[in-house]
Structure formats: C-alpha cells, structure tokens
Amino acid sequence: MEILFVGLIGLFFAAAVYLMLSKFTIRILLGIVLLGNGVNLLLFTAGRITREVPPIIPADASTLGSVAANPLPQALILTAIVISFSFFAFLLVLTWRAFEELGTDSTDEMRLAEPRDEPLPPTGY
Amino acid sequence: MASPSTPVDLAAAMVTTAPALADWLVILPTALMILSGAALMMIRKSVRLHAVIAIAALALLVLIDALLLWQVSSNGPVTMTMGGWLPPFGISFTADMFGAVMALVSALAALSAAVYSLRDIDTSGLRHGFFAFLLLLMAGVSGAFLTGDIFNLYVWFEVLLISSFGLLILGSEPKQIEGALKYAILNLIGTTLFLITVGYLYAIFGTLNMADIARKAGALRGVTENAPPLMTLSALFVLAFCMKAAAFPVNFWLPASYHTPRITVSALFGGLLTKVGIYALIRVTIMLLPVEREAISLVIAASAVLTMILGALGALAQNDLRRMVGYVVIVGIGNMLAGVAIGSSTSVSGAILYALHSIVTMTALYLVIGEAGRLAGTFELSRLGGLWRRAPWFSAASLALMLAAAGLPPLSGLWPKVMLLKASLDIGAWWLAAAILVSAFLVTLTLARTFLLAYWRPAPGGESEAVAATDWHSTLPIGLLAALTVFFGIYPEPLLAISQAAADGLADPSAYIRSVFPEGAAP
Amino acid sequence: MNTLILRTVAPVITALMLLFSVFVLLRGHNEPGGGFIGGLIAASALAIFGIAHGPGAVQRAIRFHPMAIAGAGLALAAVSGLVSIAAGVPFMSGLWIYPDILGTEVPLSTVISFDIGVYLVVVGSVTAIALALETEPDGGAGEGEGGG
Numbered sequence: 019m020e021i022l023f024v025g026l027i028g029l030f031f032a033a034a035v036y037l038m039l040s041k042f043t044i045r046i047l048l049g050i051v052l053l054g055n056g057v058n059l060l061l062f063t064a065g066r067i068t069r070e071v072p073p074i075i076p077a078d079a080s081t082l083g084s085v086a087a088n089p090l091p092q093a094l095i096l097t098a099i100v101i102s103f104s105f106f107a108f109l110l111v112l113t114w115r116a117f118e119e120l121g122t123d124s125t126d127e128m129r130l131a132e133p134r135d136e137p138l139p140p141t142g143y
Numbered sequence: 144m145a146s147p148s149t150p151v152d153l154a155a156a157m158v159t160t161a162p163a164l165a166d167w168l169v170i171l172p173t174a175l176m177i178l179s180g181a182a183l184m185m186i187r188k189s190v191r192l193h194a195v196i197a198i199a200a201l202a203l204l205v206l207i208d209a210l211l212l213w214q215v216s217s218n219g220p221v222t223m224t225m226g227g228w229l230p231p232f233g234i235s236f237t238a239d240m241f242g243a244v245m246a247l248v249s250a251l252a253a254l255s256a257a258v259y260s261l262r263d264i265d266t267s268g269l270r271h272g273f274f275a276f277l278l279l280l281m282a283g284v285s286g287a288f289l290t291g292d293i294f295n296l297y298v299w300f301e302v303l304l305i306s307s308f309g310l311l312i313l314g315s316e317p318k319q320i321e322g323a324l325k326y327a328i329l330n331l332i333g334t335t336l337f338l339i340t341v342g343y344l345y346a347i348f349g350t351l352n353m354a355d356i357a358r359k360a361g362a363l364r365g366v367t368e369n370a371p372p373l374m375t376l377s378a379l380f381v382l383a384f385c386m387k388a389a390a391f392p393v394n395f396w397l398p399a400s401y402h403t404p405r406i407t408v409s410a411l412f413g414g415l416l417t418k419v420g421i422y423a424l425i426r427v428t429i430m431l432l433p434v435e436r437e438a439i440s441l442v443i444a445a446s447a448v449l450t451m452i453l454g455a456l457g458a459l460a461q462n463d464l465r466r467m468v469g470y471v472v473i474v475g476i477g478n479m480l481a482g483v484a485i486g487s488s489t490s491v492s493g494a495i496l497y498a499l500h501s502i503v504t505m506t507a508l509y510l511v512i513g514e515a516g517r518l519a520g521t522f523e524l525s526r527l528g529g530l531w532r533r534a535p536w537f538s539a540a541s542l543a544l545m546l547a548a549a550g551l552p553p554l555s556g557l558w559p560k561v562m563l564l565k566a567s568l569d570i571g572a573w574w575l576a577a578a579i580l581v582s583a584f585l586v587t588l589t590l591a592r593t594f595l596l597a598y599w600r601p602a603p604g605g606e607s608e609a610v611a612a613t614d615w616h617s618t619l620p621i622g623l624l625a626a627l628t629v630f631f632g633i634y635p636e637p638l639l640a641i642s643q644a645a646a647d648g649l650a651d652p653s654a655y656i657r658s659v660f661p662e663g664a665a666p
Numbered sequence: 667m668n669t670l671i672l673r674t675v676a677p678v679i680t681a682l683m684l685l686f687s688v689f690v691l692l693r694g695h696n697e698p699g700g701g702f703i704g705g706l707i708a709a710s711a712l713a714i715f716g717i718a719h720g721p722g723a724v725q726r727a728i729r730f731h732p733m734a735i736a737g738a739g740l741a742l743a744a745v746s747g748l749v750s751i752a753a754g755v756p757f758m759s760g761l762w763i764y765p766d767i768l769g770t771e772v773p774l775s776t777v778i779s780f781d782i783g784v785y786l787v788v789v790g791s792v793t794a795i796a797l798a799l800e801t802e803p804d805g806g807a808g809e810g811e812g813g814g
Contacts, residue, residue: 038332043324043328046328047328050328050331050332050335053332053335054335057335057338057339057342060339060342060343061338061341061342061345063346064342064343064345064346065345065346090345090351091345094294094341094342094345096702097294097298098338100702101298101301102335104305104791104792104795105301105304105305105327105331107792107795108305108308108327108795109327109328109331110799111795111798111799112308112312112320112323112324112327113324114799115315115320116320116321116324119317119320119321120317120320120321125325128321128324128325130317130318130321131318131321131322131325131399131400131402131403132398132399136462136463137462137523137525138460138462139460139461139462139524139525139592139596140462140524140525140596143595143596143600158755158756161754161755162754162755162756166756167751167757170757174744174747174748174757177740177744178741178744178745178748180737180740181737181738181739181740181741181744182737182741183737184733184734184736184737184738184740185734185737185738185741186734187731187733187734187737223756223757224756225747225756225757225758225759226756226757226758226759226760227755227756227759227760233756236757272733275737
C-alpha cells in the first residue's frame, strides 16, 4: 500500500514541478495546488497507513484501544490544507489583479519592477 | 453531558502542576501580537487609534522580550507546553538564548520601523490594515523564534508570510503587485519544501518536538541496517531555508520584490524575514543535524561564497538605492551562511552576531534610504545629491549605518566579520575568508559611492523644491538604530557573550532538552 | 449567473446554510465538524448571496467588514488561550464551566470559544477573498486581505 502511495506522491510532485516550470502564472498556480496536495498525501503516508479504527476513545473507556490510526498526521494535514487553501485563494486574487493591472500572465513580460533598460549608476563624481 | 469524573490518571499524559509565572514569558510575545493585531482588525475604521495601539504593543513586546532574555540568561531555557499535555504530545514553546535574543532585537527593529511608518504610511495604507499586518507579522516572527516544535515553526513561517503579502501590496500599484506575485509564489514553494521535509522528518523520527528530535538523532545515527535517510533530510532543510533566507541559487525573488513596497515595509522585510530563514537554518543544521551538516558543509560554503560575491556585484551595479540595499541584505546572508558552513563554535556565534547586527543595520539602512529618497524626491543615484548640506545630522547617522553595514570599525559590523574570518582561517578555508573580505570591500565601495554621490556632492539640478525637513518620526528610529550599532561597535562584550552563549547552547543542547523534558536527556 | 431563480432562492439557501454552519460548528465538539468547516459553509453561503445580489448586498447584510469579523475571531481565540493564566494551567488548556441555564446543565469551555473564534476567522477571511473576487474590476476595495 505504501509503495502505491509513494508512486502517487511522485506523480503529483512531477506534475507540479512540470507545471511550475511554465512561465504563465496560472499554470504555476495550478502546479502549487498540485504540490500542496502531494504534500498532504506525503504527510498522510509519513504517519504510516493502517487499516485500523479511528483514534476515538469509546464512551465507556478512558484510553484508546491497542490498535488505532495515528491521529497526528490528520491534524498536520488539516493544518496544511487550511494554509494551502488560504494561500491559494490569496494567490488567485493576486494573479487576477496582476493580469488586470499588467495585462499579461506571462512572467517574462512582467518587467515593471525590474525594467530591462535600467540605467547604470554614475561612474564619476 | 454531566460533569466528568475522571478515573484516569492524568499525570501520564498531562501537566498536573501549575506552570511558573515566568514560563508565560515564552508565550506572551506571540499572544500579545496576535491579540493586538486582532484588535486593530476590529477597529479598522478608527485609523487614528491604530498607530497608538500598535506602538504601545510593540513597546510592550520589547519589554517582554527583554524580560525573557534576562530570564533565559539567568535561569536557562524556558519552556511552556500548550494545552497542559506533556511534551512531546503538546506543542512546546521553548526559548533558549538564541531564540530570545533574536526575538528581542527583531522587536526593537519592528518598533523603530513602526515609529518611522507614522509618516511613511498614508491613511489609505492604514485603512488597508498596515499596523494590523505589522503586528501579525511580528506574531509570526516571534513565534518562529520561540517555538520548540518544528511543525509549529512551519505554521509561524506561514503566518509571517501571509502578513507579509498584505504588507507588500499596500497601495496596490502595478509594480507592487508584480513584485508581490514573484515573492509570493517563490516563498510559497520554499515553505512547501519545508513542509515536505517536515513530513519526511516525522516519518523518520516519529516526533516533531525539536528537543525530542535532538535527543533521538544520536541513536538513529547509530542504526546501520536500513539507515534512516538523515542526509536527505538535512539537504532538503538547507534548500528550503536557503530559499527563505535568499541564498545564492534561490535568491532572485528578493531583488525582484523588496524595492516595490513602502519603505517601512522594505525595512521590516530586509531586517527580519531573511533572518528568520537564517535562524531556522542554524537551529536545524547546528542543533538538530550537526553531523549531516558537516557532510554538506562544502555545498553550503560554495553557496555562501557565491551569495556574497554576486550580491556585492549586484549592489555595485544598481542605480536605484532601494534595489541596492536589497543586494546588501543578500551579502549579509552570504556571511551568515559562511558561519553555518564552518560550523565551529566561533563561526556559529559569529553568524548569530552577524544576524543580530544585520537585523538592526538593514532595517536602519532601508529607513535611511527612504528618508534620503523623500528629501531628494528620487531614489536614483544619478539624480540624488546635496543631502549633507540639507540635513547634516541625518547624514552623519547615515554614514555611520553605511559603514556599519560594510563592516568597518568602529561599528557593530566589524566584530562578526572578524569572528567569521578567524573561524574560516582556523580550518584553513582561505578562499572563504577571501570571499568575506572581497565582498566587504565591494560593499564598502558601493556604500561609499552612495554617500559621496547622494550626500556629499551638490545636488545635480540645483537645490530642489523644499521638502519638509527630517522630524522625529525619522530621526528617532534612525538615531536609535544608529546609536545601537555605534554602541555595540565600541563596546561589543555583552553581545559577544550573548552570541557565544547562544552558540554554546546550540552545540550542546542538553540544557534545551532538559528544559522540555525535565526527567533527563535520554529518551 | 444573475437569474431570477437564483435571486429568489439565494436568500433562503443562504439562511439555511448559515444555520447549518452553526450546527456543524457546535457539533464539532464531540463529533466530526468544527469551526473551520462550519466557517467555510458560512462563507460559501455568503458567497452565494454575493453572486445573486452583488458584494454590496453581502456587505450590508453582515454589517461589519469581513476583516473585522476575522479580527474578532482571532481575538476570541487568543483570549480563550490566555484565560489559562488566571486558572494556573498552561496556555490553551481546556477549561470548563457548567452553568445551570433554565434548569439544564450546559457545559461551556474555552475549547468551544476557541472554535467559535476559528469559525469567525474563517468566515471573515474567506468572505473577504470571495467578495474581492466577486467585485467588478474597478471596485477593488478590500482585495488581497488573506488570513490563515
């Protein structure tokens, strides 16, 4: 089972890197989303995959049974999802604004902050 | 549900004794910043109150951080574990010398920037929540310096990242949006890389508490059959943190974005954010994975040399003062990386001292440049001039800060450079020492030229129209930061002692581990 | 998107979803649910209302600016953690009171107030982002205010 997940994570990462190498911001953004999901899967796998019961203490007991899934990766993933979700929402707004303001989504043409023909500093006093 | 009667013995998993009041010092910086930031978000309409509350909160933060540093230096590391769980089950906040002193100095820098912002940020910026974002940024920075849990460190990285986005696009000019886009994407990839590494770390160690990792690493290194991939882990950590700290092959987001926002925001970023990356790098490579760092020290050293030299050359080639300071920040990162690469006691304390010095001088340098640009109406070196005649005291403070940034005596930039040089010559890495000296020389050239052209020579187009002269909004923070660099340049002993103690605490984390696990260092 | 059907149905759906979000929030204490997911449901309710009637209508309906709501949530969450100082337990410890309201014992805790804080943070920040995306290009106020 782990091997399958590892392969899947690799696939996610490969697709994410491929998309992020594009020069168009929207593809980079999609790559980031894929990367985020790949990481969530990685965290999930890192906590060991077990076919066991959810880690919830039954009403009549005071401790967890001897076999239970690891609850920590779930907490980590939930945090990571929250963060990647809010970042994605923010980046979506930012990309949209950038497209509106700059009229392009190609990073090659975003040269307002770093103009091509910037003058050199004076060479003499 | 009735009131529970607990037949379970809670002492196995929970803290049962009340924490000492001093332990709260490690939580309070972050909690205070979050609370005051939230208060500012609630009263977003009454912008007049923002500055008052924010500056009061930051002053209180400086006070708390100073108390924390005093507590740590007299009684050793301070720990509080959240929710009453025993570590490593609960999230621990642990302040040792390193974290406490970084938190204190960054709070000072933030306070100075906040005072400067009183004039720099207009009403629309205030309505966008400048001070709220500033306080949340400080929550992230303080949290990153004081947390004792590596996943929590990731969360604080994201908190400061998202507040930095808010600060970057304050004003919504096209230039800023472009800079923010590049900054946001590359930093997000950097933190995702960090998260990937945390996932691997959890798979290997089964714990996220740094003290727990530190005490388990030794046993794991002994495993020969199916040896855990600690090398992969440290290489990934180095890459992720170098990206955050803007080290050479992955630093192009910094010159692309740091010159676009308001100058106060640039000052905060240049002073604090890259140093958080360096902090995390030192914490992880020196304290948690020192053996693995040794194995890739050559790679880190090569990156350090290239960061220094290319950063200095970049600074030399800039006409826009704000972009120039961005490259000077990068040179400093190269120096700190050199300290990490060598890894000896002297070099680590040199790197820590450099980080402290860099927080102060880079914040101040951006403020100086901002003030110079405001007085002259331009940031272009070819059009600046005549500042000395118009504001001699301000110019004197600028000169002091520029010399400090270049590392010339008798200012605070000298001592860390001396320590790094000594450390690199001790291990025979003459090329590293040469790179430090050459980059310092190039930075001296750059900043001296800036001073000659912008301050000393008469204004190129005659005297420009009168702009309001410097007032306390700018002289107070710049003066305070300049006084700090002069004072610690002439009398560096206390800072040297602190950074040496911080480096010792990292090299031998037994005090740190004992603070989290009082029962002992063995797992 | 601005059809008559949607405009008629939207207020009803929004009201139902808001109610459901509070249910999910309170259910989260012992069963699946909680502040984050409840907040997302409430934010999507407001987003639907915004699609039907425009961001201005949402802004008027919720009275406070979304970021102010997020700020209130953040403050509530932080205060829930800091109450521990007075009780002499570590930061963020769960503290319970059992007041007797109308003859029923109601368990209240800092855990649930923290969760309500999370709910408000998520409602506020996600609504701010949604409204920024729904606002027509030249409006532009309040965009890009995220929250974690």
